[in-house]
Amino acid sequence: MADLYDAVVVGAGTSGTYLAWRLAEKGFRCLVLEKEKLESLGRSIGPFHMEEAAFEKFGIPKPEMGELLHRLETITMWSPDGNRGVTARLATLDMDKPAFMERLRGYALASGVDFREETEFAGLVWERGLPAGVKARTADGEEEMRCRLVVDASGMGGAVRTRVPATPWWENDPPDDLDTLVVYMESWKNLEGYLNPGINSYLHFQGWYAPSYGEEMIVGVGMPSSPEGARRRHRAFASTLPFRGEAAWRTEGRVPYRRPPLSLVDNGLMVVGDAAFMNKPFSGEGVTSAFAACRIAAEVAADALTRDDLTRDALWPYNVRYFRDQGAKFAYLTAFMPALASLSPPEVDFLYSVPGVFSEEGTRALNLEYEMRSDPEKMRKALPTLVKGIASGELRPASLARMAYMGKTAAELRRLYEAFPEHPSFFGAWAKRARRLWRKADSVRHAYFRTLLRKWS
Ligand SMILES: Cc1cc2nc3c(=O)[nH]c(=O)nc-3n(C[C@H](O)[C@H](O)[C@H](O)COP(=O)(O)OP(=O)(O)OC[C@H]3O[C@@H](n4cnc5c(N)ncnc54)[C@H](O)[C@@H]3O)c2cc1C
Known part of the structure; x- marks a missing residue:
């Protein structure tokens, strides 16, 4: 009989590694499957950002020099003509993603x-x-892990x-091309001109610039679905x-x-991170927003594993706790940001x-806080x-x-997400x-994305 794991996590990105670490710390046997070589992970991105406050919030030690590239103290949101900027003090760490992932994996291994x-x-x-294991392909053929x-x-x-058949609680549709943003970044050297410190964000282009490795500067944009459009x-x-x-x-990328997906669980199954489209709706960043979900998922999974009840009902609190809080805020922003942009x-x-x-x-x-806030008196x-x-x-x-609508x-x-149903039996009416x-x-959003595609592709 093959080894029995408490959980098999598919994907050794930041989400899978963090979740497995959290579950293992609670005493559960976890296996993480990764289709790539572990040492290659994060290389296609290079430098990436996490808000400094996230380290304490998610119990991750801060990076040392080498992995830490820069500590950025501000974020400035610029008007399209570049004449006006609003600067907020907000400490963000700019890090080398492969080094961060290796360190995170080290905690999980330990x-x-x-x-x-x-x-x-x-x-x-x-x-x-119920899922009782996974089949995996390796260089030596197919294996089963229980x-x-x-x-x-x-x-x-x-x-x-x-790959899981759809049920009233499980959606299995792949993301449409129009539901994706291509993120294109260049790291610039030999810089000349005025450089504002910190992170500089341009909502109108879904663009930003911020320090890269050494003296270089990352200049990046997001663009719906089209790599050529992203370059233009x-x-x-x-x-x-x-x-x-x-x-x-x-x-x-x-x-x-x-x-x-309207539900993140079914019998014996959970979904986290980019696999569950948990990226911040105003920037596309997804590492720390997924950690928030992984932390809840690990607590709920630990409870269910302890009771040896891995049914949809037992895993449901992950839906309730995620969607009533961060999920509700992200639902608001996902719907509203395109009207603003x-x-x-x-x-x-x-x-x-x-x-x-x-x-x-x-x-x-x-x-x-993922809140849109304006001062009512000033307004x-x-x-x-x-x-x-x-x-x-x-x-x-x-x-x-359009903005009002x-x-x-x-x-x-x-409001609907804040009232996410307490039990799967109330989910049907809510989902409708x-x-x-x-x-x-x-x-x-699709109408806006199509306009961008007509303009840039
Ligand atoms: C250019 C770019 C810059 C970004 N910058 C930032 C940033 O600065 N800050 C930030 O917070 N976010 C950033 N993001 C977003 C961030 O990278 C993602 O949100 C985050 O990596 C998602 O982590 P994840 O673990 O959920 O998924 P992934 O990182 O996609 O990891 C999934 C893993 O699963 C593996 N896998 C897939 N299929 C299988 C399979 N069948 N079997 C086994 N393994 C499999 C993949 O190889 C992969 O390693 C950026 C994204 C891009 C494209």
């Missing part, structure tokens, strides 16, 4: 997690309607999720920046931009000129300026109407309402 590299998940083993719980942490493709958009974005440089190296550049420039619309406190709240005072802007055509009534849909979604609201939100 807690007893087994890793198998170049081992590709190929399917589930079922017994009496376990009580399977966790999909395989990234956007959802290697497990998409990058060139246009780069031409608006107040500095010039030469690309020392380039890289690209994809992140999901869509709602998570689709304003024309002059409209956004105009909004930057209205006191109180973009603020330091709002920038901090968005990045740390009340700004009302006459906004009305004047509409009268003079600086803000089109249609744009305002999406604001309402986003708020309804948030959620699907109706998401259809509205998705159609506005």
